[in-house]
Amino acid sequence: MQRGPEAEIDLAALRGNLGAIRAITANRPVIAVVKADAYGHGAAQVAKTLEPEGIPLLAVAFLSEAVELRESGISSPILVLFDTEDPALYLKYSLTPVIHSVRDAERFSKEALKRDGPIGVHLKLDTGMGRMGLNGADTVKEVLEMASLQGIRLSGLMSHFSDVSPGGLGYARTQLENFNSIKRTLSEKGIKPFCHMAASGSTLVMPESHLDGVRAGLILYGCPPFHGGDSGNLKPVMKVKSKISLLKRLGPGKAVSYDRTFVTKRDSLIAVVPVGYADGYHRALSNRAEALVRGARVPLAGRVCMDLTMFDVTAVPGVSEGDEVVLLGNGISHLELADWAGTNPYEIMTSLGSGARRRYTD
Numbered sequence: 001m002q003r004g005p006e007a008e009i010d011l012a013a014l015r016g017n018l019g020a021i022r023a024i025t026a027n028r029p030v031i032a033v034v035k036a037d038a039y040g041h042g043a044a045q046v047a048k049t050l051e052p053e054g055i056p057l058l059a060v061a062f063l064s065e066a067v068e069l070r071e072s073g074i075s076s077p078i079l080v081l082f083d084t085e086d087p088a089l090y091l092k093y094s095l096t097p098v099i100h101s102v103r104d105a106e107r108f109s110k111e112a113l114k115r116d117g118p119i120g121v122h123l124k125l126d127t128g129m130g131r132m133g134l135n136g137a138d139t140v141k142e143v144l145e146m147a148s149l150q151g152i153r154l155s156g157l158m159s160h161f162s163d164v165s166p167g168g169l170g171y172a173r174t175q176l177e178n179f180n181s182i183k184r185t186l187s188e189k190g191i192k193p194f195c196h197m198a199a200s201g202s203t204l205v206m207p208e209s210h211l212d213g214v215r216a217g218l219i220l221y222g223c224p225p226f227h228g229g230d231s232g233n234l235k236p237v238m239k240v241k242s243k244i245s246l247l248k249r250l251g252p253g254k255a256v257s258y259d260r261t262f263v264t265k266r267d268s269l270i271a272v273v274p275v276g277y278a279d280g281y282h283r284a285l286s287n288r289a290e291a292l293v294r295g296a297r298v299p300l301a302g303r304v305c306m307d308l309t310m311f312d313v314t315a316v317p318g319v320s321e322g323d324e325v326v327l328l329g330n331g332i333s334h335l336e337l338a339d340w341a342g343t344n345p346y347e348i349m350t351s352l353g354s355g356a357r358r359r360y361t362d
């Protein structure tokens with residue numbers, strides 16, 4: 001038996017989601033976010049699928065991810081969101097850094113002047129996320145200083161929302177105003193970079209945040225970040241499944257799995273499935289999640305173990321060892337799993353995707 005569940009990655013759905021995002025954003029450029037191995041879908045495969053679709057830019061978190069994409073043959077521009085450690089490698093691999101300070105700008109400028117230069121950079125503004133980016137009272141002055149440096153071109157200006165849930169929209173609008181105010185001031189001084197701020201949530205619920213383009217991660221993979229609202233024509237790209245490796249008959253009053261948190265109430269048929277928290281199937285799903293067997297929803301029985309999980313399949317007619325068990329997909333959504341596990345769909349996607357063996361369909 002091979003370890004772990006199988007993830008079916010539907011590349012046609014991925015292309016379809018790109019089309020759906022273009023429709024939502026009146027055909028603005030979509031920056032495809034493929035960090036964390038494309039949220040568990042495989043960064044190289046995702047990038048190879050999207051490259052011919054005319055995306056302007058891919059985005060990753062760290063330089064090493066960008067270098068891997070280059071080494072797998074990806075030639076599209078790549079934006080590196082959180083890593084300015086090694087300017088020389090940016091020039092070597094033709095990558096675009098997101099910079100966060102005048103000091104970053106000077107380091108890239110210096111390196112570019114030593115080489116072929118200039119290098120295009122995107123500047124991050126912290127408009128309220130409290131994470132990376134320029135946020136002081138001197139922001140405009142600092143940006144002007146950067147723009148005057150030889151060797152770099154300020155080709156992009158960006159920021160990131162902290163909260164676009166219904167309760168956070170007011171805060172998000174203030175962030176957008178902060179951004180637009182700096183953008184206007186720079187524009188008056190002749191600095192007009194490509195401006196982008198929206199990620200998945202804001203792409204869906206804040207059209208005024210679409211600016212010159214959007215950065216799409218979660219929705220590209222077919223999942224809205226929260227319940228409710230119109231999520232267009234998104235289709236989940238990933239389906240995760242396994243098989244029943246053993247069926248066990250238990251009489252009433254019998255305990256299942258660690259700590260005896262599940263006790264049978266009747267003559268029961270318990271399916272043992274070779275998937276566990278080591279595969280990214282969260283332990284917090286214990287006694288809460290459901291899976292699909294022969295099209296029927298079956299409840300998770302007891303604690304999720306490291307490599308095994310049990311489901312109560314008593315009510316499934318004809319259930320047999322070897323039957324497919326769908327853990328994610330066919331109506332069991334990332335959001336539903338996230339609710340059961342007390343987390344968000346991002347964590348479900350990245351953890352299940354990275355734990356599974358992937359199979360791609362076109």
Ligand SMILES: *Cc1c(COP(=O)(O)O)cnc(C)c1O
Pocket residue numbers: 033035081160198199200201215216217218219225
């Ligand atoms: C991860 C990330 C995104 C993509 O976010 P989604 O909600 O998955 O679309 C966009 N911008 C930044 C800065 C990010 O870190």
